[in-house]
Amino acid sequence: MSFLTLSITLIFVIIPLILSKTLKLGLEKDTVIATIRSIVQLLAVGFILQFVFDSENMIYILLMLILMIGAATQNARKKGAAIKGITWKLVGTFIFIEILTQGILLGLNITPATAQYIIPISGMVIGNSMVLAILFLNRFTAEIENHQDEAELILSLGGTPKQAIHKQLITSIQASTIPTIESQKTIGLVQLPGMMSGQIIAGADPIQAVLFQLLIIFLLLTTAVVTSVMLGFLSYPTLFNERMQLLDLRNRDSK
Amino acid sequence: MSVNDQAAVRFNKVSYANDGHQILKNITGWFPKGRITTLVGPSGAGKTSLFKLCNSLTSPTSGDIYIGDKKIESYDPVELRRMVGMALQNATMIGGTVMKNLALPLELQGKELPVETAEELVKVVGLDESFLERDTRDLSGGQRQKVSIARTLVNRPEILLLDEITSALDRVSQQDIEDLIVRINQKYGTTMIWITHNLQQAFNVGDYTWVMMDGELIEAGESSILEHSKKERVQRFVKGQVE
Numbered sequence: 001m002s003f004l005t006l007s008i009t010l011i012f013v014i015i016p017l018i019l020s021k022t023l024k025l026g027l028e029k030d031t032v033i034a035t036i037r038s039i040v041q042l043l044a045v046g047f048i049l050q051f052v053f054d055s056e057n058m059i060y061i062l063l064m065l066i067l068m069i070g071a072a073t074q075n076a077r078k079k080g081a082a083i084k085g086i087t088w089k090l091v092g093t094f095i096f097i098e099i100l101t102q103g104i105l106l107g108l109n110i111t112p113a114t115a116q117y118i119i120p121i122s123g124m125v126i127g128n129s130m131v132l133a134i135l136f137l138n139r140f141t142a143e144i145e146n147h148q149d150e151a152e153l154i155l156s157l158g159g160t161p162k163q164a165i166h167k168q169l170i171t172s173i174q175a176s177t178i179p180t181i182e183s184q185k186t187i188g189l190v191q192l193p194g195m196m197s198g199q200i201i202a203g204a205d206p207i208q209a210v211l212f213q214l215l216i217i218f219l220l221l222t223t224a225v226v227t228s229v230m231l232g233f234l235s236y237p238t239l240f241n242e243r244m245q246l247l248d249l250r251n252r253d254s255k
Numbered sequence: 256m257s258v259n260d261q262a263a264v265r266f267n268k269v270s271y272a273n274d275g276h277q278i279l280k281n282i283t284g285w286f287p288k289g290r291i292t293t294l295v296g297p298s299g300a301g302k303t304s305l306f307k308l309c310n311s312l313t314s315p316t317s318g319d320i321y322i323g324d325k326k327i328e329s330y331d332p333v334e335l336r337r338m339v340g341m342a343l344q345n346a347t348m349i350g351g352t353v354m355k356n357l358a359l360p361l362e363l364q365g366k367e368l369p370v371e372t373a374e375e376l377v378k379v380v381g382l383d384e385s386f387l388e389r390d391t392r393d394l395s396g397g398q399r400q401k402v403s404i405a406r407t408l409v410n411r412p413e414i415l416l417l418d419e420i421t422s423a424l425d426r427v428s429q430q431d432i433e434d435l436i437v438r439i440n441q442k443y444g445t446t447m448i449w450i451t452h453n454l455q456q457a458f459n460v461g462d463y464t465w466v467m468m469d470g471e472l473i474e475a476g477e478s479s480i481l482e483h484s485k486k487e488r489v490q491r492f493v494k495g496q497v498e
Contacts, residue, residue, distance in 0.1 A: 149347045156310050158337035158410060159363040167349075243314055244332040248274070 010035075052115050061115050065122055069094045072130035080137035082249040084238040090133055093230045097129050098122055100226065101219055110215070121219070124195070128180070128220050132227040135176035140232065143168035144239065144249055151246055161240040169236055173228040180224040184217055193217075260287035262321070263414050263446035264309055264339075266472075269318035271304055278304045280470040282318070286414075286463075291440050291447040293461030293478065295454060297492065300467040302450045306416045309448070310341050322414070340412030344419035346403035348391040353377070353402050356391055360409040368409065379442075380405040380435055397428030404435065415439070417449040421456065429453075433460050454481055454493060468492065 013035050020027040052060040073090045080086035102118065104110070111117040144151065147168055154164040187193060192200075195216060199209035239247055262285040271279040279301045286292045294302050307313045308320060311332050320327040322339065330338075337360075348356055357376060358368040374384045380401040391399065400420050407415060417436065421429040437460060440447050451457050457464055461478040466489050474480055474489050481493055 149343075149345060150349060152312055153347045153349070154359070154363065155332075156312060156336055156341045157360045157363060157406070158333045160333065163363050243311060243328075245311070245313055 049115075049119065052119065056115070061118055064115075064119055065098060065126075068123060068126045069098070072126050072133075076130050076133040076137065079134050080141065080235070082141055083137070083235045086137070086235070089231060089234040092234065093133065093227055094126055094129055096230060097125060097223055097226055101125050101222065105219075120195075121216070124216060125219060125223050128223045129227045132176055132180070132224050133231055135179070136172055136228045136231055137235075139175045140168065140172040140235065141249060143172050148246065155244060155246060161237065161244055161246075164246065165236045165239065169232050173225075173232055176228045177224045180220060184221070187217065257287075260290065262286065263288040263323065264448070265321040267319045267321070269308065269315045269320060271301070271308060271313070272316045273304070273313075278470050279308075279315070282470075282472050284465065284472050284475050286446060286448050286465075288446050289440075289444045290462040291436065291449060291460055292463040292465060293457035294448060294450045294465045294467065295452065295457045295481070295492075296465075296467035296473075298452070299469075301470040302467055303418055305467070306341060306418055306448070306450065309414070309416055310339050311335050337410040338412055339414045339416065340407035340410055341416040342400070342403045342407050342418070342420055344422055346396075346399040346420070348399065348402070351391065352387065353382075353389050353391060353394070354387040356402055357387070357406050357409060359406060372409075376405040376408060377402075379408065379439070381431055395428075397424045397431065400424065400428075400432060401435070404432075404439075408439070411443070412445065414446040414448070417447065419450055419452065422452060429456070436460065457481060466492065 013031065016031055017028055019025065020031065048064070052064060069091060072094055073087060076090050077087050080090070083089070102122065105121065106113050106118075111121065144165070151164040151168070155161070193213050193216075196209045196213040199212065200206055239249070241247060265285040266282045269279060269282045270277070282305070294305070296302055304313070308315055308327075309322075311327060311330075314328075322330065322335065327335065349359060354368075354370075354373055357373050361368045370387075373387055377384060377386050382398065382401055382405075386394075386398070386402075391402065394402065404417075404420070421432050424432065433456060436447060436449065439445055449457075449460065458478050458481050463476065464478040464481055465472060466474045466480070466484075468488060474484055474486055480489070484490055484493070
């Protein structure tokens with residue numbers, strides 16, 4: 001596809017703009033910003049990828065991964081601002097999940113160790129891990145605030161911090177991972193996954209595209225569950241002090 | 256408070272602030288062992304905060320708290336909380352049956368609650384055994400409160416903190432719970448500290464009474480101080496409540 005053809009597809013941006021204007025939906029500003037940002041960001045990534053692929057240097061791959069983890073952390077940390085040291089807990093989780101998934105893929109020779117494979121797959125893994133982290137932190141902080149009396153009840157009966165927060169932790173892990181698992185149950189029935197569609201459009205054999213998509217689906221299952229579990233078990237101890245007292249999230253939030 | 260009484264809980268110049276608000280101011284006083292002390296005062300006097308300090312759910316900003324003759328910090332929090340039980344106004348239940356709730360304190364220690372013990376406990380609080388299989392969501396306020404007290408008793412606490420446990424109840428259930436607390440006190444010798452806004456109750460049930468206002472301990476002594484206090488603030492508070 002050429003840049004000229006792409007510019008024609010801006011029609012698809014104009015349609016929602018017209019609708020928004022006529023129906024006073026107030027979406028114009030955000031639509032324009034979203035369009036410009038996606039053009040700039042994706043083109044930049046395209047050129048960078050081109051450069052990294054051409055250079056075939058591991059240093060650039062590593063730099064790309066660091067950039068991805070940095071951006072994902074920056075995005076997710078706001079949701080967990082009430083949890084002490086959330087930035088490093090997120091960085092740790094993203095690095096762990098990246099090493100785990102790439103370690104298996106490269107270690108067992110499932111995918112080749114080239115930028116063409118490592119970068120897009122890492123992007124999907126870290127991106128999904130970020131979404132999971134946001135879902136988890138959102139739910140976890142809400143669970144703690146809404147069920148503070150239950151946690152204090154368990155503490156007051158002589159329970160440990162882990163016992164006091166166990167139910168909230170499990171509920172949050174379940175709630176954050178269920179969308180990933182559920183969406184995979186209907187995959188292919190309605191919507192073809194983006195990566196698979198892209199491969200097919202680019203001319204790949206559909207079966208090859210499906211095999212790759214399945215690999216990604218399995219990867220994302222690990223990503224979802226490991227992210228929530230790891231973040232949960234890293235986070236809960238910081239909600240208590242050494243006297244096993246539940247710290248007030250709201251107070252910390254406002255400071 | 257008689258010279259023969261030993262202190263179950265003692266406060267020495269205890270202050271507590273949360274989020275920039277001074278909640279308890281320089282509290283010095285004690286609660287006698289094996290007796291029922293009622294704690295009265297207008298809302299916002301810091302009564303519930305005082306309880307959370309006794310159970311070590313929070314720690315004082317300054318001052319010392321003694322449980323028996325040892326400083327509160329010298330206890331392991333888990334051990335302390337089993338020794339100092341707490342029942343609150345909202346009688347929080349973990350979902351499920353009464354049995355599940357009664358089993359919770361032992362479950363937290365990795366132990367099982369024998370059914371006979373559970374049956375005995377529900378009887379102590381004036382419910383019959385058929386309640387064990389009832390879902391806690393189907394209980395009335397008074398029944399929940401009784402289950403909450405029974406659950407606290409599983410740990411066999413030496414000190415029991417009761418926070419407004421009858422304030423949401425009708426007159427009959429209120430009387431039931433008052434009798435129950437006196438019975439437990441006599442049967443097990445448990446030290447009771449009872450927050451109530453009902454002065455009649457504070458007077459009837461309490462051996463001793465603490466009057467708190469604005470985070471300060473205004474007066475402490477035999478429960479008759481409520482009628483005979485010479486302090487004007489206490490008189491005004493009592494009058495305001497009675498009128």
